[in-house]
Amino acid sequence: MNSPTPSSARISIIGAGPGGLTCARILQQHGIAVTVYDRDPDAHSRNQGGSLDLHDDDGQLALREAGLLEEFFALARFEGQEMRHLDPAGNVLAHHLPNEGETASPEIDRGQLRELLLRSLTEGTVRWGRTLESVSGPDDGPRTLIFADGTTVETDLVIGADGAFSRVRPAVSSATPVYTGVSFLEAWFDDMESAHPGLSELVGKGSAHAADGKRGLFAQRNSGGHMRVYLMQCVPANWIAANGLRPEDTEGIRAHLLREYADWSPRTLRLITDNDGAYVDRPLLALPVPHTWEHSPGVTLLGDAAHLMPPLGVGVNLAMLDAGELALALVHSATVDDAVRRYESTMLPRSAEIARMLEGGAQSMLDLFESDERR
Incomplete structure (x- = not known):
């Protein structure tokens, strides 16, 4: 043809x-x-x-x-475009503020x-x-x-x-696609300025991330006063079930996360525990x-x-x-x-x-x- x-x-x-x-x-x-x-x-x-x-x-x-x-x-x-690098204690180690008119x-x-x-x-x-x-x-x-x-x-x-x-x-x-060995767990936050002013100050107007080599998180502001936080872990793809949990068991997952991130400061732990609603499991895949x-x-x-x-x-x-x-x-x-x-x-x-x-x-x-x- x-x-x-x-x-x-x-x-x-x-x-x-x-x-x-x-x-x-x-x-x-x-x-x-x-x-x-x-x-x-x-x-x-x-x-x-x-x-x-x-x-x-x-x-x-x-x-x-x-x-x-x-x-x-x-x-x-x-x-x-603002970006902050935090340590697990919530201290700002690096900070990018966009220049006026920056459109990169x-x-x-x-x-x-x-x-x-x-x-x-x-x-x-x-x-x-x-x-x-x-x-x-x-x-x-x-x-x-x-x-x-x-x-x-x-x-x-x-x-x-x-x-x-x-x-x-x-x-x-x-x-x-195959599993990369790293999973994101997504958490949502609403009404940041009124309900989560401390986290709003910690993250800034753009994004913030922190890690300790085994665990990490990436917080990202969205429009309308919302924020999403992605908790990064090197875990099996079925880690929720393997720990005797169910995806809808928000309190059980939260308790598990507190144990996993136990050596992080209370300030940064609020990015893990103060979310509004359930967590969403997102295993990372690649071709x-x-x-x-x-x-x-x-x-x-x-x-x-x-x-x-x-x-x-x-x-x-x-x-x-x-x-x-x-x-x-x-x-x-x-x-x-x-x-x-x-x-x-x-x-x-x-x-x-x-x-x-x-x-x-x-x-x-x-x-x-x-x-x-x-x-």
């Missing part, structure tokens, strides 16, 4: 996260039709997670190409970024409630999307932007390094579907950079096949290089934070 021109191709993106939506926006900006499929029932069916910083050399580049950079700046929290990596809530991208798309671009089961069809296309409700869609290009457990990835790769695949003209991947790595500030930024480059490759190529080759020739080496740099990074977060504190 001859590869179609991008302007005449049926292009399907799986996943309405920042990467998938950025790709769709840039394609539409250039008059190329695209459909996004997402398993969520609607745009507001689940919490999109905490805050993230968009870098001026990747995430912001994609937003500029999408024509949305100024709208992003209107929503972004530039004060969120402002923060925005994930939900706000998604809403910004969704508003920019042509009505009806995203088809909600469409859970992809698999992708079938010959390598040279067309491909068939098979959904959980039994329906199918034929497409000339399927773009997997569907995250760690991508249903598109098996069409080109047998790789699956093999390097992760690559044989070229297929009708399937490609971006973001975590292509290169899941430890959460060291690159995930969404790389996904959006991937999205922008793939969209522009489609805009400037004669055929879909040419575009996919052009995109993968840049994305795969870049992601492999970054993944090698971050390999083992989940553990190094604890070591890095500890070494920062010893300076």
Whole structure:
């Protein structure tokens, strides 16, 4: 089968996260039709997670190409660039305050970024409630999307932007995510200025982190007076059950954490124990390094579907950079096949290089934070 021109191709993106939506926006900006499929029932069916910083050399580049950079700046929290390194006693060992007008990596809530991208798309671009089961069809296309409700869609290009457990990835790769040995336990805090003024003062307006080589925490302010704290531990993936606990046993988990962090000061322990509501277990996963695949003209991947790595500030930024480059490759190529080759020739080496740099990074977060504190 001859590869179609991008302007005449049926292009399907799986996943309405920042990467998938950025790709769709840039394609539409250039008059190329695209459909996004997402398993969520609607745009507001689940919490999109905490805050993230968009870098001026990747995430912001994609937003500029999408024509949305100024709208992003209107929503972004530039004060969120403040960073504090603490010791387990809560003493500030290093402190970065952003300069006036600094725009290198402002923060925005994930939900706000998604809403910004969704508003920019042509009505009806995203088809909600469409859970992809698999992708079938010959390598040279067309491909068939098979959904959980039994329906199918034929497409000339399927773009997997569907995250760690991508249903598109098996069409080109047998790789699956593996546990890194480090787990995050997420805790939420509400109404920081009134309910948690001491913690608000400790963390500042951006983020704060501390570690002792075995355990750590990363506190991050969100919009609307909220904060999320991620407790980092080197534990088995099933550590909650292994300690005779259940995920919903908030008091039991809290008592366990107090034992684990017993030598930390009461001031920093409040970042572990004064949360509002339950804890959320988030074991850190990663794809093999390097992760690559044989070229297929009708399937490609971006973001975590292509290169899941430890959460060291690159995930969404790389996904959006991937999205922008793939969209522009489609805009400037004669055929879909040419575009996919052009995109993968840049994305795969870049992601492999970054993944090698971050390999083992989940553990190094604890070591890095500890070494920062010893300076």
